[in-house]
Amino acid sequence: MVNNESDASREWAAQAYALLKQKQELKKQEEQLQEKQLQEEQLKEKQLQEEQLKEKQLQEEQLKEKQLQEEQLKEKQLQEEVYKQDFSNVKYETQAKLGEFDDEFTWSAMVLAAQGKKVNEISIDEIDWLSKLRRGLEETRKGFVTELLDKLGDDPLTPESLDDLETLLIRADVGIDSTVKVIDALRKKLNEEVLGGEEGMKFLKDELRVIIEKPIKDSGTNILVPQKGKLNVWLIVGVNGVGKTTTLGKLAYLSSKSNYKTLIAAADTFRAAAVEQLKVWGDRSKVDVISNQSKNADPAAVVFDAINAAKKRNSDLLLVDTAGRLQTKNNLMDELSKIKRIIDKKVPDAIIESLLVLDASQGQNGLKQAKSFAKSANLSGAIITKLDGTSRGGVSLAVSAEVNLPIRFIGAGEGIKDLRPFNSFEFVEALLADR
Numbered sequence: 001m002v003n004n005e006s007d008a009s010r011e012w013a014a015q016a017y018a019l020l021k022q023k024q025e026l027k028k029q030e031e032q033l034q035e036k037q038l039q040e041e042q043l044k045e046k047q048l049q050e051e052q053l054k055e056k057q058l059q060e061e062q063l064k065e066k067q068l069q070e071e072q073l074k075e076k077q078l079q080e081e082v083y084k085q086d087f088s089n090v091k092y093e094t095q096a097k098l099g100e101f102d103d104e105f106t107w108s109a110m111v112l113a114a115q116g117k118k119v120n121e122i123s124i125d126e127i128d129w130l131s132k133l134r135r136g137l138e139e140t141r142k143g144f145v146t147e148l149l150d151k152l153g154d155d156p157l158t159p160e161s162l163d164d165l166e167t168l169l170i171r172a173d174v175g176i177d178s179t180v181k182v183i184d185a186l187r188k189k190l191n192e193e194v195l196g197g198e199e200g201m202k203f204l205k206d207e208l209r210v211i212i213e214k215p216i217k218d219s220g221t222n223i224l225v226p227q228k229g230k231l232n233v234w235l236i237v238g239v240n241g242v243g244k245t246t247t248l249g250k251l252a253y254l255s256s257k258s259n260y261k262t263l264i265a266a267a268d269t270f271r272a273a274a275v276e277q278l279k280v281w282g283d284r285s286k287v288d289v290i291s292n293q294s295k296n297a298d299p300a301a302v303v304f305d306a307i308n309a310a311k312k313r314n315s316d317l318l319l320v321d322t323a324g325r326l327q328t329k330n331n332l333m334d335e336l337s338k339i340k341r342i343i344d345k346k347v348p349d350a351i352i353e354s355l356l357v358l359d360a361s362q363g364q365n366g367l368k369q370a371k372s373f374a375k376s377a378n379l380s381g382a383i384i385t386k387l388d389g390t391s392r393g394g395v396s397l398a399v400s401a402e403v404n405l406p407i408r409f410i411g412a413g414e415g416i417k418d419l420r421p422f423n424s425f426e427f428v429e430a431l432l433a434d435r
C-alpha cells in the first residue's frame with residue numbers, strides 16, 4: 001500500500017467517522033426531543049384529566065347544592081302551608097261563656113277569692129282563664145303532684161319523702177337550682193317542726209312562689225303594662241316556632257282592649273307568610289300592621305317605618321314581631337341589636353322591653369334557649385307559651401331561678417284570649433291544683 005493511498009483512506013475514514021458521530025449525535029438529540037415531547041404530552045394528558053376531574057366534582061357539587069336548595073324550598077313551602085292552615089283555623093271568638101257549676105268553677109272562684117276578690121267582682125273571663133290554666137297544667141301535674149300526693153298522703157313529712165319530692169321536681173323540669181332551694185327550705189323547716197301533709201303542701205307552694213316572684217320583685221314592676229305618655233316598644237323574640245307571632249296577636253288584643261293605642265311592626269321579613277299571619281291577628285284585634293312586602297326587606301327598616309307611624313298616631317305600644325330563624329344565630333342577635341339601635345336613635349325616651357317567648361313543651365331545651373338569648377339579647381322578661389297540654393310546665397320555675405327573668409305573660413292555647421299577665425299565685429295554685 002502506498003502512503004498516499006493510505007492517507008486518503010484515513011482521511012475518508014475520519015470523515016466517515018465524523019459523519020457517523022454527527023448522525024449519532026443527531027439521533028440522540030432527536031430521541032431526546034421525542035422523549036421530551038412524550039413527557040410533555042403525558043403532562044398535558046395528566047393536566048387534562050385533572051381538569052376533567054375537577055370539572056366533574058364541581059358539577060357534582062353544583063348538583064348537590066341545587067338538590068339541597070330544592071329540598072329547602074320544599075320544606076319551606078310545606079311549612080308555609082302548615083302555618084296557613086294553623087292560623088286560618090284558630091278560634092278567636094271573644095265571648096267567654098259561663099260553663100257548668102262544677103269542680104273547675106269552684107276551684108277558679110276559690111283562687112280568685114284567695115286573692116281578695118269579692119263575689120260581685122268576679123268575671124266570666126277570669127273563671128274561664130283559670131279553668132284553662134288548670135286544665136293546661138294537668139299533664140305537668142299528672143307526672144308530679146299526683147305522685148307527690150300519693151307519696152306524702154296525710155302523714156307528716158319525712159326526710160325520705162323529701163328525697164322523693166326532689167326527684168319529682170327535677171322530673172317536672174323545675175330545674176336543679178329551684179329544686180335544691182325548695183328542698184333545702186323544707187329540710188330546714190322539718191328540723192324545726194313536724195309538718196303534716198297539708199302544711200307541707202302549703203309550705204311547698206309558698207317556696208315555689210318565692211322562687212318565681214324573685215325576678216319579678218327584682219325588676220320593680222309587678223305587672224308589665226305600657227307606660228302612658230311614652231312610646232313603649234315591646235320586641236317579641238325567640239327561636240322559631242315557639243309562638244312569637246301568636247303571642248303578639250294575643251298581646252295586641254289585650255292591649256287594645258285595655259285602651260292602649262297599639263300598633264304592630266312586622267319585622268320578621270325572613271319568613272314569607274309571616275306578614276300575612278300577622279295581618280290576620282291584626283284584623284282580629286283591630287290593630288294596624290306596619291309591614292314592607294318587598295322581598296328581602298330589612299327588619300330594621302320596617303321598625304323605622306313603624307316608629308314613624310307610631311309617632312304620627314301617638315301610639316302607646318308598638319309590638320314588634322321578629323324572625324325566629326336566620327341563617328345563623330349570630331345574624332339573629334345582630335338583627336335584634338340593629339333594631340334596638342334604630343329605636344334608641346329615633347325615640348331615645350322609648351321604653352323598650354325585650355320579651356323572650358319560650359315554648360313550655362320544650363322543657364330543658366327552652367331553658368337553654370333562655371340562657372343563650374339572655375347572654376346576647378339583653379332581655380327584660382319572658383313569656384311562657386303552650387302551657388296547655390305539656391307535662392313540662394315546671395320549666396317556668398327554672399326560667400325564674402336560673403335565668404332570673406321575670407315571667408310577664410303566660411299562654412295556654414291558640415285562641416285570642418288564651419294569654420294573660422302572669423300571676424304567680426294563680427300559677428302555683430294551678431300547678432298544684434289537686435290539693
Ligand SMILES: Nc1nc2c(ncn2[C@@H]2O[C@H](COP(=O)(O)OP(=O)(O)OP(=O)(O)O)[C@@H](O)[C@H]2O)c(=O)[nH]1
Pocket residue numbers: 086238239240241242243244245246247268271274323324325385386387388411412413414418
Ligand atoms: N297549644 C298552643 N299552641 C300555641 C300556643 N301559642 C302558639 N301556638 C301554636 O304554635 C305554632 C307556632 O306559632 P307561631 O306564633 O307562628 O310561632 P313563631 O314563634 O312566630 O314562629 P316563627 O315565626 O316561625 O319563628 C302555631 O301553630 C300556634 O298556633 C299556645 O299557647 N298553645
Ligand SMILES: [Mg+2]
Pocket residue numbers: 244245246268274321322324
Ligand atoms: Mg312568627
